[in-house]
Amino acid sequence: KDENVTQVVQIIAQKLNINPDNIESTKRPDKYKSVTNQLVNKFGADAGRTIPVRNIALPDVSLPQQLPYNDHFSLFVPAHRRMAGKLIDIFMNMRDVNDLQSLCSYCQLRINPHMFNYCLSVAILHRPDTKGLNIPTLAENFPDKFVDQKVVRKAREITTTVQKGERTPIVIPQATASDLEPEQRVAYFREDIGINLHHWHWHLVYPFESADVNIVNKDRRGELFYYMHQQIIARYNTERMCNNLARVEPYQDFRGPISEGYFPKLNSQVASRAWPPRFAHSRIQDLDRPVDLIRADVYQLEIWRDRFLEAIEAGAILLPNGRTHPLDEATGIDVLGNLMESSIISRNRSHYGDLHNMGHVFISFAHDPDNRHLENFGVMGDSATAMRDPVFYRWHAHVDDIFNLHKAKLPAYTPRQLEFPAIRVSSIGVEGRGGANTLRTQWEQSTVELSRGLDFMPRGSMLARFEHLQHDDFNYVIEVDNTSGASLMGTVRIFIAPVADERGHTLPFEEQRRLMIELDKFSQGLRPGNNTIRHRSTESSVTIPYERTFRNQERRPGDPGSTEAAEFDFCGCGWPHHMLLPKGTAQGYKMVLFVMVSNWMEDRIEQDLVGSCNDAASYCGIRDRKYPDRKAMGYPFDRPNPARALSDFLRPNMAVRECSINFTDATRNLSFEISFFQLEVKFTRK
Numbered sequence: 001k002d003e004n005v006t007q008v009v010q011i012i013a014q015k016l017n018i019n020p021d022n023i024e025s026t027k028r029p030d031k032y033k034s035v036t037n038q039l040v041n042k043f044g045a046d047a048g049r050t051i052p053v054r055n056i057a058l059p060d061v062s063l064p065q066q067l068p069y070n071d072h073f074s075l076f077v078p079a080h081r082r083m084a085g086k087l088i089d090i091f092m093n094m095r096d097v098n099d100l101q102s103l104c105s106y107c108q109l110r111i112n113p114h115m116f117n118y119c120l121s122v123a124i125l126h127r128p129d130t131k132g133l134n135i136p137t138l139a140e141n142f143p144d145k146f147v148d149q150k151v152v153r154k155a156r157e158i159t160t161t162v163q164k165g166e167r168t169p170i171v172i173p174q175a176t177a178s179d180l181e182p183e184q185r186v187a188y189f190r191e192d193i194g195i196n197l198h199h200w201h202w203h204l205v206y207p208f209e210s211a212d213v214n215i216v217n218k219d220r221r222g223e224l225f226y227y228m229h230q231q232i233i234a235r236y237n238t239e240r241m242c243n244n245l246a247r248v249e250p251y252q253d254f255r256g257p258i259s260e261g262y263f264p265k266l267n268s269q270v271a272s273r274a275w276p277p278r279f280a281h282s283r284i285q286d287l288d289r290p291v292d293l294i295r296a297d298v299y300q301l302e303i304w305r306d307r308f309l310e311a312i313e314a315g316a317i318l319l320p321n322g323r324t325h326p327l328d329e330a331t332g333i334d335v336l337g338n339l340m341e342s343s344i345i346s347r348n349r350s351h352y353g354d355l356h357n358m359g360h361v362f363i364s365f366a367h368d369p370d371n372r373h374l375e376n377f378g379v380m381g382d383s384a385t386a387m388r389d390p391v392f393y394r395w396h397a398h399v400d401d402i403f404n405l406h407k408a409k410l411p412a413y414t415p416r417q418l419e420f421p422a423i424r425v426s427s428i429g430v431e432g433r434g435g436a437n438t439l440r441t442q443w444e445q446s447t448v449e450l451s452r453g454l455d456f457m458p459r460g461s462m463l464a465r466f467e468h469l470q471h472d473d474f475n476y477v478i479e480v481d482n483t484s485g486a487s488l489m490g491t492v493r494i495f496i497a498p499v500a501d502e503r504g505h506t507l508p509f510e511e512q513r514r515l516m517i518e519l520d521k522f523s524q525g526l527r528p529g530n531n532t533i534r535h536r537s538t539e540s541s542v543t544i545p546y547e548r549t550f551r552n553q554e555r556r557p558g559d560p561g562s563t564e565a566a567e568f569d570f571c572g573c574g575w576p577h578h579m580l581l582p583k584g585t586a587q588g589y590k591m592v593l594f595v596m597v598s599n600w601m602e603d604r605i606e607q608d609l610v611g612s613c614n615d616a617a618s619y620c621g622i623r624d625r626k627y628p629d630r631k632a633m634g635y636p637f638d639r640p641n642p643a644r645a646l647s648d649f650l651r652p653n654m655a656v657r658e659c660s661i662n663f664t665d666a667t668r669n670l671s672f673e674i675s676f677f678q679l680e681v682k683f684t685r686k
């Protein structure tokens with residue numbers, strides 16, 4: 001074997017759209033050479049680095065290979081999940097990084113690229129020897145899941161016809177529908193690249209299936225599934241209200257039509273197919289798709305749902321051995337979350353089934369339930385694209401309603417559970433460029449580099465511009481009085497929520513609490529006497545910086561800057577900072593800012609956080625650690641309370657402030673350059 005040839009193939013083959021059959025032929029040295037020569041000719045001097053590949057005894061990858069190379073891959077389709085679970089295990093069990101690399105070289109052109117990318121990303125996130133390794137975000141490898149097909153086509157055209165220095169950026173169109181479609185008003189949220197990347201990354205950190213149960217069974221995983229998606233619904237509903245839309249209607253009548261249509265305007269490069277649309281008023285139907293090994297009736301979804309309702313009503317779930325397990329205050333939501341999702345740590349999958357995942361599947365095949373048109377699933381079938389579709393929020397609103405039934409069974413928090421004796425919060429406010437208690441939002445234009453995500457040919461830079469929501473940075477200013485005479489530690493929890501419903505009526509507590517958006521949570525030392533806490537919005541425990549959403553520097557442990565690189569794997573999970581605040585309105589959208597200081601001694605989890613990424617822990621948890629707050633996620637708004645209004649709920653250690661979010665329909669002069677391939681971000685503020 002010619003080792004140099006092996007090396008060159010491993011690097012270059014991945015960059016080119018090679019027919020896998022040609023690569024199969026690499027087993028035979030003569031053909032192998034001819035392919036290599038082709039590659040070298042095509043790629044030329046740009047192949048600057050070679051990677052030696054160890055010859056290993058290959059594990060059996062026949063199960064994952066059953067998914068055709070050019071098909072779509074869905075985490076929600078049970079058969080795909082099983083194949084992916086197997087591949088994750090194979091990757092996890094490789095002896096060391098070199099063996100893993102050899103296996104990857106083998107798999108790369110034999111395994112469906114979407115599944116390969118997903119499983120390798122999960123393995124890199126979870127193997128102890130790859131923890132410092134940066135994983136490429138999906139936007140790098142598959143920009144076609146994030147960008148209008150017209151843009152990709154245009155970019156190809158320009159890179160072949162226009163000289164490098166003479167290209168002007170393509171503008172990524174914002175509209176997937178016209179003004180006739182009211183849902184279009186919140187398309188900037190649904191189709192935001194950062195939001196969709198967050199969602200994909202979250203499901204990567206919390207995979208459904210693996211033989212290594214530790215990968216799936218993370219601390220309070222089921223509860224985080226509930227909470228992260230609950231927050232998405234709270235944010236989306238607020239966003240809708242800013243745009244004169246009513247809160248989302250839960251999708252609960254599985255026999256009724258789905259009034260919203262969605263035409264994604266995305267084209268899959270791997271499958272060379274447009275992502276199928278869903279026409280308005282479609283209904284989900286019984287599925288019989290042998291090609292996906294799916295045969296399921298809508299009736300099944302209803303049965304599973306009814307079993308959840310029964311369990312919640314009874315306050316206990318049924319276990320496979322016929323016994324029951326109580327849904328208690330501390331762990332009930334976690335148990336339910338795992339049953340609902342469902343993952344392999346569901347306590348009784350044969351009884352409670354696969355409600356949430358199969359909801360995605362039924363909806364995503366509404367256009368072709370029996371495969372008669374040979375169409376693939378719609379965007380709801382892929383965690384990287386699902387949030388683009390209005391029906392995603394309708395489905396998750398229903399899922400959230402079910403969780404909320406359980407929360408409603410729990411006793412309301414007592415004053416003792418809410419108060420922090422000796423601590424009085426006298427005020428909260430915000431200060432920023434908008435002046436006191438006024439937050440400002442506007443559009444911002446960013447530039448993405450598409451050239452390397454097109455077809456991996458060295459064509460020179462090709463930029464595309466897109467617009468997204470942005471807000472001015474601000475500070476929270478919180479006045480806290482500590483009368484204990486000693487220093488104390490507090491947990492500061494900050495939320496924001498609308499004050500009025502769609503018709504302008506003041507929101508009752510029960511509705512408002514479900515719209516509470518977590519903005520930040522941090523621990524804070526409190527000296528005896530008055531304390532003025534100034535805390536920057538950019539330090540939010542919910543978000544990751546805009547640059548990190550897209551960033552992917554190719555660094556490895558040991559490389560210069562690797563300490564920083566170590567932060568970029570798990571840390572890709574996090575709500576994108578540019579979407580921290582709702583859009584607001586031109587007149588100023590009234591919201592209430594809420595702060596609570598609770599006793600950190602009761603909240604804290606004793607654990608070492610050195611070297612771990614924890615800056616978006618609220619929605620993502622902390623890698624290999626416990627969720628860093630003992631309280632229920634969403635506390636103190638996770639359960640109902642007899643209070644009629646927020647003002648009745650307040651205790652001395654809480655404060656509120658009405659503020660307004662003022663939106664300016666203009667584009668801020670801030671430019672970013674993001675390469676989809678390297679995801680290297682440069683930005684300059686002018």
Ligand code: CUO
Binds near residue numbers: 199203229383386
């Ligand atoms: Cu994240 Cu339904 O769980 O998409």
